[in-house]
């Protein structure tokens with residue numbers, strides 16, 4: 001469904017993403033892990049077309065969308081739930097969802113199916129987005145992305161700043177979304193245990209490059225910690241940039 005090849009992205013002189021390639025199939029969950037500053041947000045902003053100082057190709061359902069502007073990528077089927085959620089605070093939850101629906105594609109996700117997948121939204125449909133808790137805002141942001149009927153949805157740091165109870169609720173909703181099998185999901189998660197249990201496959205980023213890729217069930221704790229912290233098998237530090 002989504003295939004990204006050799007993405008390089010810069011912030012001025014700083015090379016934040018170095019030759020990242022991966023793909024996501026329909027209904028598959030790809031977990032992305034990596035320490036703060038590893039380049040995850042820059043990578044996703046490059047894939048969605050928001051960060052333009054980049055090279056590499058982004059293909060969605062066989063269509064090369066590398067040169068397509070961000071709004072048109074949504075129309076092509078790529079949605080992002082940004083870190084920080086960015087809802088319209090003065091609009092109700094219903095209105096936030098409606099606006100997204102009007103700007104996206106037609107498909108299986110409607111107000112009704114989104115509410116079935118994210119039942120936590122039902123009691124807050126009339127509330128202003130600006131008055132919601134962090135967990136509720138995150139659920140609305142996910143619902144809003146689904147309303148555009150994406151083939152692939154990218155979720156950056158979904159559980160950031162949420163209470164443990166809110167995170168539980170959020171992942172219950174995400175499990176329903178995954179079970180629907182309709183949408184490829186890319187999820188950035190700082191909690192490694194959760195990233196491994198929720199996703200089918202995982203990639204780990206370090207200093208802008210992929211240091212590990214594999215099926216979640218097959219990776220060992222040692223594989224992950226060495227990829228995450230940039231340690232060799234002997235525990236020596238190494239730089240991803242030169243690996």
Ligand code: ATP
Nearest residue numbers: 011012014016034035036037038039040041042043
């Ligand atoms: P986090 O988990 O903290 O969001 P991340 O893995 O998403 O981290 P990025 O935010 O993509 O990583 O940052 C990658 C590198 O690019 C870091 O060295 C960061 O300092 C730098 N960077 C990010 N945004 C900017 C910016 N707007 N201007 C300059 N440098 C930036």
